[in-house]
Amino acid sequence: MASSTTPLLTDHRRDPDSEDAARDQSPATPSGPSKLREILLFVWALLASAGVLILAVWVSHKQQTSFGKPADKRNLIFMVSDGMGPASLSLTRSFRQHTEGLEYGDVLTLDKHFWGTSRTRSSSSLVTDSAAGATAFSCALKSYNGAISMLPGYTPCGTVLEAAKKAGYTTGLVVTTDITDATPACFASHVNYRLQQDEIALQEIGQGPLNRVVDLMLGGGRCHFLPNTTEGGCRQDDIDVIELAQKEYGWNYVGDRSTFDEFEEGKKEVPLPMLGLFAPTDIPFELDRRTMNDQYPSLSEMARTALRALEKATESSDKGFFLMIEGSRIDHAGHGNDPSAQVREVLEYDKAFKAVLDFLDESKTEGVLVATSDHETGGLSVARRKRNMPP
Numbered sequence: 001m002a003s004s005t006t007p008l009l010t011d012h013r014r015d016p017d018s019e020d021a022a023r024d025q026s027p028a029t030p031s032g033p034s035k036l037r038e039i040l041l042f043v044w045a046l047l048a049s050a051g052v053l054i055l056a057v058w059v060s061h062k063q064q065t066s067f068g069k070p071a072d073k074r075n076l077i078f079m080v081s082d083g084m085g086p087a088s089l090s091l092t093r094s095f096r097q098h099t100e101g102l103e104y105g106d107v108l109t110l111d112k113h114f115w116g117t118s119r120t121r122s123s124s125s126l127v128t129d130s131a132a133g134a135t136a137f138s139c140a141l142k143s144y145n146g147a148i149s150m151l152p153g154y155t156p157c158g159t160v161l162e163a164a165k166k167a168g169y170t171t172g173l174v175v176t177t178d179i180t181d182a183t184p185a186c187f188a189s190h191v192n193y194r195l196q197q198d199e200i201a202l203q204e205i206g207q208g209p210l211n212r213v214v215d216l217m218l219g220g221g222r223c224h225f226l227p228n229t230t231e232g233g234c235r236q237d238d239i240d241v242i243e244l245a246q247k248e249y250g251w252n253y254v255g256d257r258s259t260f261d262e263f264e265e266g267k268k269e270v271p272l273p274m275l276g277l278f279a280p281t282d283i284p285f286e287l288d289r290r291t292m293n294d295q296y297p298s299l300s301e302m303a304r305t306a307l308r309a310l311e312k313a314t315e316s317s318d319k320g321f322f323l324m325i326e327g328s329r330i331d332h333a334g335h336g337n338d339p340s341a342q343v344r345e346v347l348e349y350d351k352a353f354k355a356v357l358d359f360l361d362e363s364k365t366e367g368v369l370v371a372t373s374d375h376e377t378g379g380l381s382v383a384r385r386k387r388n389m390p391p
Contacts, residue, residue: 072318073314073317073318073319073320073365073366074320074365074366074367074368075310075311075314075320075321075322075323075360075363075365075366075367075368076164076320076321076322076323076367076368076370077307077322077323077324077325077356077359077360077367077368077369077370078137078160078322078323078324078325078370078371079324079325079326079327079349079352079353079356079369079370079371079372080134080137080183080324080325080326080327080371080372080373080374081110081326081327081330081346081349081371081372081373082130082177082183082326082327082328082329082330082331082373082374082377083130083330083331083332083333083334083335083373083374083375083376083377083378084327084330084331084334084346084349084373084376084377085373085375085376085377085380086117086376087376087380087381087382088330088334088342088343088346088376088380089108089110089111089346090382091339091342091343091380091382092108092342092343092346092347092350093107093108093111094382095343096108096343096347108346108347108350109350109353109354109357110349110350110353110371113353113371118372118373120133120136120373120374120375121142122136122142122143122144122145123142123143123144123152124143124144124145124152125144125145127375128145128374128375129145129146129182129194129375130181130182130183130194130331130374130375131145131146131147131148131182131185131186131193131194132144132145132146132147133182133183133374133375134149134182134183134185134186134187134374135147135148135149135150135157135186137160137186137372137374138157138159138160138161138186138187139151139157139158139159139160139186140160141157143157146192146193146194146195147192147193147194148182148185148186148189148190148191148192148193148194148196148200149185149186149187149189149190150190150191150192154192156190157190159186159187159188160187160322161173161187161188161213161214161322161324162187162188162210162213164321164322165210165213165214165322166210167319168317168318168319169314169319169320169321169322170215170216170272170310170313170314170317170319170320170321170322171213171214171215171216171321171322171323172214172215172216172217172218172306172309172310172321172322172323172324173187173188173214173216173217173218173219173323173324174216174217174218174219174299174302174303174306174323174324174325174326175218175219175220175325175326175328176219176220176282176283176299176302176326176327176328176329177219177220177221177282177283177326177328177329177332178197178219178220178221178224178281178282179201179204179217179218179219179220179221179277180197180200180201180204180221180224181194181197181221181328182194183324183326183328183374184204184217184219184324184326185197185200185204187214187324188203188204188213188214189203189204189208190203190208191203197221197224198224198235198236198237198239200224201221201224201225201235201241202239202241202244204217205241205244205245205249205251205275206245206248206249207244207249212249212273214273215272215273215274215310215313216270216272216273216274216306216309216310216323217274217275217276217277218274218276218278218297218302218305218306219276219277219278219283219302219328220277220278220279220280220281220282220283221277221279221280221281221282222242222255222277222278222279222280222281223235223280223281224241225240225241225242225245225275225277226240226241226242227239227240232280234280234281242275242277245275249273250273251273251274251275252271252272252273252274252275253274253275253276253277254274254275254276255276255277255278256278257278257294257295257296257297260276260278260297260301260305263305263309264297264301264304264305266308269309269312270305270308270309270312272309272313274309276302278296278297279296282328282329282332283296283297283329284296285329285332285333285338285341285344285345286298286299286329286341286344286345286347286348287340287341287344287345288341298348298351299325299327299348299349299351299352300348300351300352300355303325303352303355303356304355304359306323306325307323307355307356307359310323311359311363311365314365320365320366320367325352325356327345327346327348327349327352329341329345330342330345330346330349330377331377333345333378334376334377334378334380335377335378336378337378339380342378342380353371356369357369
């Protein structure tokens with residue numbers, strides 16, 4: 001605020017004597033060329049200022065319209081570590097350091113990309129299950145435990161995979177559990193409850209209101225695709241879903257390791273749509289899979305094969321692909337309170353995670369990896385028990 005002795009306005013009232021004195025002391029008014037020069041300088045300064053302003057606005061507009069503008073063709077890989085929490089990572093990190101003789105500062109690939117945590121409750125419980133968790137991922141909406149892309153009131157919600165397919169993207173699902181289990185089901189089907197796996201299988205091959213929305217499925221769960229009259233079938237009806245998929249919806253099918261190896265090693269291209277079911281139910285825990293003469297593909301092997309297949313299928317397209325990869329059995333090891341199995345599942349997921357990062361680094365197409373967990377399973381804690389202390 002100005003002081004009371006400081007005039008806020010100039011007094012424009014004229015005193016003749018003071019005006020004459022001021023006139024005598026002031027320089028002569030410029031005239032002729034000098035006057036013209038001042039006018040030209042003023043006009044030049046005005047035009048220069050206007051030019052700078054226009055340039056600044058143009059640069060700002062270019063930045064707003066081009067900075068961060070995504071490429072026309074993009075790939076999105078979404079990874080889910082089902083049932084994995086901070087304690088799972090901590091135990092696995094320490095297990096790996098111990099068994100491989102690594103320094104304590106050595107970390108998992110996942111550790112290098114850890115950005116934060118999420119709240120994972122469902123609409124019906126403080127503790128979510130995989131179905132409600134995956135519905136939240138796929139539909140971006142909360143729902144009740146057991147829901148397969150259904151909202152409370154049993155209203156289906158559109159999924160990100162369905163939206164990608166509608167937009168012209170090629171789509172895929174890779175899991176180590178049944179391909180009809182909660183997480184993959186939530187991206188390509190809609191049923192009231194997760195145990196309706198017979199119906200989920202039919203919708204996944206294309207027998208639904210949106211027809212076929214998936215181009216590649218690799219995982220376990222063959223029994224849900226075989227009729228109850230066939231050995232190995234666990235459906236409640238006599239529908240041969242594999243045969244239906246091939247004859248009615250154009251699927252190619254593979255169910256053995258040797259054929260998969262030809263795809264995985266690049267000896268053959270994967271023809272899409274491709275349905276790969278490599279186990280009657282879940283693919284065995286990684287701990288057990290390695291002792292079974294590798295008759296089942298691992299998560300990282302399926303992930304690499306899927307990435308190459310989808311990249312090849314979209315190389316001539318102006319659209320990329322959407323792929324969901326789930327480390328499914330981290331959750332099952334947690335439910336079984338089996339830390340030995342769990343650390344191997346997390347290590348294999350970490351291996352698949354690195355495979356995706358390597359693919360993105362090498363790919364000529366812009367790509368994004370999003371990875372998260374749906375919940376933590378088993379109440380795992382990493383603690384120290386002192387000797388001679390009660391449990």
